[in-house]
Amino acid sequence: AQKVTQAQTEISVVEKEDVTLDCVYETRDTTYYLFWYKQPPSGELVFLIRRNSFDEQNEISGRYSWNFQKSTSSFNFTITASQVVDSAVYFCALSEATGGGNKLTFGTGTQLKVEL
């Protein structure tokens, strides 16, 4: 069965520091999708990125970057020059192609606190 582990429960940084959120996943499927979502205090989950298992190319989008490594089953997320507005809970998620559909398995989340 699929599993997502986010070992960091809470991270506190000072504004402008870089921070990396770790994500390790387990799956038997050869085709799968990895996601990062952000959950601000308002509650709704906001999509940040999707990666499929055949695309290990790392991506940078503004202050965000993602490092996908199949060899270590990791999909880490880095925020460069963090800002107070980045404070939220960040979830890593996995979906297997088997069975189709949109069933996500989420990690337990990492609470990020960015302070002035």
Added chain:
Amino acid sequence: KAGVTQTPRYLIKTRGQQVTLSCSPISGHRSVSWYQQTPGQGLQFLFEYFSETQRNKGNFPGRFSGRQFSNSRSEMNVSTLELGDSALYLCASSLAVIGTGELFFGEGSRLTVL
């Protein structure tokens, strides 16, 4: 465009009662999924509907059920409520027909069972 709308946002019920939650997806989205979020269990998948058919189901008891209407709006129902059903229930819609696409989440319905 309008996002995913969930109603009601907050509700309080007592044990043994039942509850119905509603979700209106983004226009054009035919896939609607439901998730339960609790401090202890985190985010857990309940079920997904696509074109009025349940496409996937999570590991929840039969007290949890759902349906989708022809206009893609979805409802989920929990019967015989238990204290452990207190949670934030999140609905998500997606444009993806096959495979996994980006999910757009609503702000959730926060259920408290007393």
